[in-house]
Amino acid sequence: xxxxxxxxxxxxxxxxxxxxQAPSLKPDQGVSLVxxxxxxxxxxxxx
Amino acid sequence: xxxxxxxFSRESVQNPNAKExxxxxxxxxxxxxxLMGYDAFTPGDLDLSFGVGEIVKMSQQANxxxxxxxxxxxxxxxxxxxxxxxxxxxxxxxxxxxLISNRFSLGGPPEEKDKFQITDPFEAxxxxxxTLKKRCRVIVALAHMEADEQKMLATNVHxxxxxxxxxxxxxxxxxxxxxxTQVLIAGSRGEYLGQVDLFxxxxxxxxxxxxxxxxxxxxxxxxxxxxxxxxxxxxxxVLKPSIVVAERPKGSTxxxxxxSVPELVSFIGDKGCQTCHPREHEHWATTAHARAYQTLVAxxxxxxxxxxxxxxxxxxxxxxxxxxxxxxxxxxxxxAAEGHxxxxxxxxxxxxxxxxxxxxxxxxxxxNFDIYVQKIIHPK
Numbered sequence: 106x107x108x109x110x111x112x113x114x115x116x117x118x119x120x121x122x123x124x125x126q127a128p129s130l131k132p133d134q135g136v137s138l139v140x141x142x143x144x145x146x147x148x149x150x151x152x
Numbered sequence: 153x154x155x156x157x158x159x160f161s162r163e164s165v166q167n168p169n170a171k172e173x174x175x176x177x178x179x180x181x182x183x184x185x186x187l188m189g190y191d192a193f194t195p196g197d198l199d200l201s202f203g204v205g206e207i208v209k210m211s212q213q214a215n216x217x218x219x220x221x222x223x224x225x226x227x228x229x230x231x232x233x234x235x236x237x238x239x240x241x242x243x244x245x246x247x248x249x250x251l252i253s254n255r256f257s258l259g260g261p262p263e264e265k266d267k268f269q270i271t272d273p274f275e276a277x278x279x280x281x282x283t284l285k286k287r288c289r290v291i292v293a294l295a296h297m298e299a300d301e302q303k304m305l306a307t308n309v310h311x312x313x314x315x316x317x318x319x320x321x322x323x324x325x326x327x328x329x330x331x332x333t334q335v336l337i338a339g340s341r342g343e344y345l346g347q348v349d350l351f352x353x354x355x356x357x358x359x360x361x362x363x364x365x366x367x368x369x370x371x372x373x374x375x376x377x378x379x380x381x382x383x384x385x386x387x388x389x390v391l392k393p394s395i396v397v398a399e400r401p402k403g404s405t406x407x408x409x410x411x412s413v414p415e416l417v418s419f420i421g422d423k424g425c426q427t428c429h430p431r432e433h434e435h436w437a438t439t440a441h442a443r444a445y446q447t448l449v450a451x452x453x454x455x456x457x458x459x460x461x462x463x464x465x466x467x468x469x470x471x472x473x474x475x476x477x478x479x480x481x482x483x484x485x486x487x488a489a490e491g492h493x494x495x496x497x498x499x500x501x502x503x504x505x506x507x508x509x510x511x512x513x514x515x516x517x518x519x520n521f522d523i524y525v526q527k528i529i530h531p532k
Contacts, residue, residue, distance in 0.1 A: 136241045138292065138348040140153045142318045143340035145161035145198070146177055148380060150515050151448060151459035 153248060154185070155318030156196025156296040157340075163467060164457035171202050172390040173457055178206075180383045182213035184376050190216045192237055194250030194294040195223075196318045203260020204232055204268045219250030219294060222276035224269045232268065235280050238288055244350060244357070247288035249280045251305070253297035253319070273297065277309045285311050289357060290350065292316060306333035313359075314348060327361050334361065341458075342366055343513050365513065384452050418488040419466035422481040425489060432530040433482070439528050441480035462510035480510075485528070 158181055159174045167173065185193070195207050195218065204223070211218040211233065221235035236249035251273040258268055277293065284291045291311055295302055296318035306315055307330060314327075315335045323339030338346035344363045351358055426433035436442055444463040448454040460467045460476060465484045467476035483489055485506075491497035504521050511519035 135349055135351040136244050136246065138153070138246065138314070138350070140155060140294075140316050140336075140338060140346045141342065142155040142316070142338045142346070143157045143196070143321050144154070144159075144181070144342050145157055145321075145340055146159050146164050146173075146458040147341040148177070148180065148383065148456070148458070151451070151453055151456065151462060 153190060153192040153292075153294060153316070154194070155294045155316050156194050156252075157198045157318055158193070158196070160198040160201060161341075161458055161461070162198070163461040165198055165201050167457040167460075169390055170457060171206075173387065174202060174206070176383055176386050176390065178210040179213065180379055182210060183379055186213075186215045187373065187375060190214075191239055192217055192219050192248045192250070192294060194219050194252065194296055194318065196252070196296040197256035200252075200256070201259040203264045204258060205260065205264060208232065219248060220252055221249050221280050222251055222254065222271045222273050224271055226267060226269050235276070236284060238284070244290060244352075245288040246290045246292060246350075247284035248292045248294060249277070249284065250294045251277055251297065253301055255298065255301070256296075273301070274305060274308055277305060277312070281309055281311045290314075294318070302335055303330050306330035306335060316346065323363060325363055334359070336361060338363060341512070367517075387455055388452075418469055418490045419477060419483050420489045421465070421477045421483075422479070425482040428493070429482075435530045436482065436528075441484070441528060444480045445478040462515065 159177050160170060164170060164173070193211075193214065193216065199207055199210075207218070217237050218233040219236060220231065220233045223232045224230070225232055233250070236247055239246045239248065252270050254270040254272060256270065258264070258270065273295070281291060290313050292314045293305065293312050293316065295305060295315050297305070299320055302315050302317055302320075306312060310332075312333050315330075315333055317335060317337045320337050321340035322337065323344050324337045327334035327336055329335075334348075336346050336348070338344045344365055347362050347364055349360045349362075351360075422433060422436070445454065448456070448459055448463045453459050463480065464476035464478055465481040466488070469488065477483075485502040486499040489497075489499060492499055507521060507524070508519070510516070511524070
């Protein structure tokens, strides 16, 4: 019984901080595709 | 990457000096895109207004490929530009390929007639996607086409992960899912940059999409600022003045004297309206609409064809596309007055969506229709 409680405590201690977290995004491992469209001759806002 | 209609709008391409202005803009854009590290460009129908040869010249200034899988030189039966490019980033191979709708007709000089052809984009896409599938983890179509065509592309050509649309100008905050393909539309006139982030999660590759508004708080690159200054100076040299100012004949003070309106037929100008609507004209003269052209003059942009449609009246009208009246006059909101006051030619007030064509996020970020409209409603 004592070992079982100790086991549950260990699981909660290490697993709890991970619960409910979104997967981490590592910018150095990601790829971004960036695009523009239909610029239509705009160089800067007209005013 | 960029999916086309870079150089002109539907209105500005009608300007008598559009080709010369387009040459200046092509130079400015290519230098700037090289600096930003663009990877690919697919031309749109407006870019092709003055012929494929002009766009080939533009491509020679670029440090990145122009992509069009279905733009063909009919004599050699070869493609004018590369059909695709493969980029390997962080170990992920991304295949980019370009398509242009064959509903668009090619402009250009007579000697180019029948020299080039836009072939069936769907057939071209099937072949290219078949090749890219073997080599790439992600396949992206730079598709300059209409809404129903991009849906057909996503539905009928399997294996495309993203269709990045050119041509459609209304930005969508979220991807449109068609079959297993995400269709992305990032608006027009540089209001937004579209961004797809890809990230690995174990063996899966996940994506997230966002539209980034390009607001004025972003700092200018000094090199680009210098290039824009050069562009403005050169622009003044190529433009021929075509502003039309409606005036009564010299010596006439009689308001019933017909107004001489050279060149323009369908728009009569504010002086023409003033004759019968003096109170409304007096009120209009106090509004920002009556000073719209001066704001361009103050910014040295009075000859920029991309600005003129929203700061003048009549610019781009079919009969005299290059002519216009200074400022946002009566006919900008009420329509061309030719034929008025004939009872069959009743003029109407502009609707909100017509105001928003100019009061967009870039040029009028604080626009609130209900508040702004109060400033221009004429007192009873």
